[in-house]
Amino acid sequence: xxxxxxxxxxxGALCVLTVVPAGAVSVLDVAGxxxxxxxxxxxxxxxxxxxxxxxxxxDEQSIGFVGLEKTVRANNQTIQxxxxxxxSIQNTNLDAxxxxxxxxxxxxxxxxxxxxDAYNDFITALGQSQDAVAQAQIAMATKLRDLAAAGMDxxxxxxxxxxxxxxxxxxxxxxxxxTTKKQLDNTANQIxxxxxxxxxxxxxxxxxxxxxxxxxxxxxxxxxxxxxxxxIGMASQLTLDNxxxxxxxxxxQRETLTLMQTTTENQLSLLCGNTAATTxxxxxxxxxxxxxxxxxNYEEDLKEALDNSYSIWSAQDAAREAxxxxxxxxxxxxxxxxxxKLNLDYAKESAENTFRQLYLDVQDKKRxxxxxxxxxxxxxxxxxxDALQYERGMISQLDYLTAQDDLAAKQDAVNTxxxxxxxxxxxxDWAKRGxxxxxxx
Numbered sequence: 236x237x238x239x240x241x242x243x244x245x246x247g248a249l250c251v252l253t254v255v256p257a258g259a260v261s262v263l264d265v266a267g268x269x270x271x272x273x274x275x276x277x278x279x280x281x282x283x284x285x286x287x288x289x290x291x292x293x294d295e296q297s298i299g300f301v302g303l304e305k306t307v308r309a310n311n312q313t314i315q316x317x318x319x320x321x322x323s324i325q326n327t328n329l330d331a332x333x334x335x336x337x338x339x340x341x342x343x344x345x346x347x348x349x350x351x352d353a354y355n356d357f358i359t360a361l362g363q364s365q366d367a368v369a370q371a372q373i374a375m376a377t378k379l380r381d382l383a384a385a386g387m388d389x390x391x392x393x394x395x396x397x398x399x400x401x402x403x404x405x406x407x408x409x410x411x412x413x414t415t416k417k418q419l420d421n422t423a424n425q426i427x428x429x430x431x432x433x434x435x436x437x438x439x440x441x442x443x444x445x446x447x448x449x450x451x452x453x454x455x456x457x458x459x460x461x462x463x464x465x466x467i468g469m470a471s472q473l474t475l476d477n478x479x480x481x482x483x484x485x486x487x488q489r490e491t492l493t494l495m496q497t498t499t500e501n502q503l504s505l506l507c508g509n510t511a512a513t514t515x516x517x518x519x520x521x522x523x524x525x526x527x528x529x530x531x532n533y534e535e536d537l538k539e540a541l542d543n544s545y546s547i548w549s550a551q552d553a554a555r556e557a558x559x560x561x562x563x564x565x566x567x568x569x570x571x572x573x574x575x576k577l578n579l580d581y582a583k584e585s586a587e588n589t590f591r592q593l594y595l596d597v598q599d600k601k602r603x604x605x606x607x608x609x610x611x612x613x614x615x616x617x618x619x620x621d622a623l624q625y626e627r628g629m630i631s632q633l634d635y636l637t638a639q640d641d642l643a644a645k646q647d648a649v650n651t652x653x654x655x656x657x658x659x660x661x662x663x664d665w666a667k668r669g670x671x672x673x674x675x676x
Contacts, residue, residue, distance in 0.1 A: 294513045296504070300434055300521055303507075307430045310508025314426060317419040324412045333401045340394050347386035354380035414552065421545045424670040426506060433503040435658060438520045439651075440496040446647055447489040453640050454482045456633055522653055523660045528601060533594050536667050540590050541583065543669030550575070550582035589671060593663045600659040604652040611645040618642040 298306060308314055354376045361369050458478050464470035497514070504515040541547060557575040621638035624630045665671060 295516055296507075296509070296513060297516050297518055298434075298507070299518045300431070303430055303434055304427050306507050307427050308423065311423075311426055311430075311506055312508060314423045315508075317423055321412065321416055321419065324408065324415060327408055329401060329404055329408065333397055333404075337394060337397055340390050340397075344387055344390035344394065347383045347390060351380055351383035351387060354383060417545065417548060417552075421670060424665070424668075425672070428665060428670070428672065430503060430506040431661065433499050433506065434517050435520060435654065437496055437499050437503065437517050439654060440492055440499065442647065442650055444489060444492050444496070446644075447485055447492065449640055449643055450485055451482065451489070453637070454478060454485065456636060458482065460633065520654060520657060523601075523656050527660065528597070531594070531597065531663075533591075536594070536663075537587065537590055540667045540669065541586060543667065544582075544586050545669050547579070547582045547586055548669075550579040554579045590666055593659070593666050593671075597656070597659045597663050600652070600656040604649070604656050607645070607648045607652040611642075611649050614642050614645040 357376045358373055358380065361373050364370070364373075458475070461470050461475045461478055465472055465475050500514045500516065501511070503517075504513050505511070507515055509515065554572070554575040557572040561569060561572045618638050618641070621630060621635060625632070625635040662671065
């Protein structure tokens with residue numbers, strides 16, 4: 236009789252659920268809470284000594300991976316806030332602001348002009364009086380008239396420079412809009428990637444639960460056999476107790492994964508702009524086609540990635556700002572500008588190196604998928620032999636069911652390899668679009 240590799244199956248299932256692909260964004264970071272912290276809160280809500288009250292029933296919505304990005308961008312509240320921020324900058328009315336300023340400056344000019352005329356009339360009225368008091372008054376009025384004249388001159392220069400100032404303000408506003416849009420677009424991309432990571436995580440968790448269900452069924456079969464063996468003295472009670480403990484542990488792990496799945500579904504729902512009363516259920520995960528892999532062209536894709544790279548744009552913007560400050564005399568040395576140029580060079584080298592690793596990762600994941608499929612094909616042949624032997628009564632039903640489990644485990648490996656390839660390809664595609672977790676792109 237074949238022995239069930241329970242420990243290996245459990246370890247493999249949990250490993251799949253806890254490993255985050257390199258370069259992926261954690262949706263938990265985006266949502267603002269860790270998975271296990273959320274699980275702990277949920278346990279507190281249920282009570283330490285048992286379930287106190289059932290949570291309210293939630294509405295369910297199904298969503299596919301293809302439409303996920305569009306849904307998040309259209310409905311996520313944070314991204315909607317970004318759009319309002321950009322609209323506020325774009326709708327800034329500089330014409331009205333500068334018209335108001337011109338009216339204020341004109342009013343001040345008229346006030347200075349009135350003061351100038353008044354002091355000038357006063358001086359003219361006193362004429363050439365030799366009276367000491369009159370001479371002192373003329374001297375004071377002359378100083379005040381000169382101050383008013385200086386005020387008039389300042390206001391005139393300010394009014395004459397309003398057109399140039401408005402042009403400069405418009406350039407600054409455009410620069411502010413471009414910079415803000417780049418930053419907010421990058422953050423919005425992070426939110427979308429976080430939602431995609433949650434989506435993939437839910438699919439992986441579902442498959443992990445299915446694996447544990449299969450393990451539980453296998454353990455139940457083995458426990459039933461060992462119970463009979465204990466009765467006739469062929470197995471010890473300790474062996475049976477160990478199997479039962481393994482089953483309890485496996486069942487507890489299944490409950491944990493079920494709670495993790497529910498928690499992540501709720502987080503994904505919030506990222507999609509839903510209320511807490513709605514949960515999102517992913518449908519399926521796309522597979523990477525041979526055509527998509529064939530279309531990958533390293534040189535062309537690298538150029539696209541570098542052109543779209545947010546980190547390179549950010550470094551270029553910092554270098555531009557440092558150059559402007561140096562030219563405007565705001566910096567007494569060239570150190571800041573030289574540092575900015577070095578950072579730009581590093582950003583370019585880092586982006587190219589990272590993109591190369593992502594390209595190679597896709598190739599490696601494709602190789603692992605091919606190996607998993609080959610292993611499945613071999614196991615399928617073995618299973619066909621076991622099935623034929625079972626039909627002829629040459630092996631027991633327990634051996635036959637164990638062979639089914641072995642085949643299902645190979646299918647799990649294929650599913651995992653397909654998910655890993657999709658994750659690697661999706662990360663590569665995001666890099667071409669200019670975004671990669673951690674700011675490397």
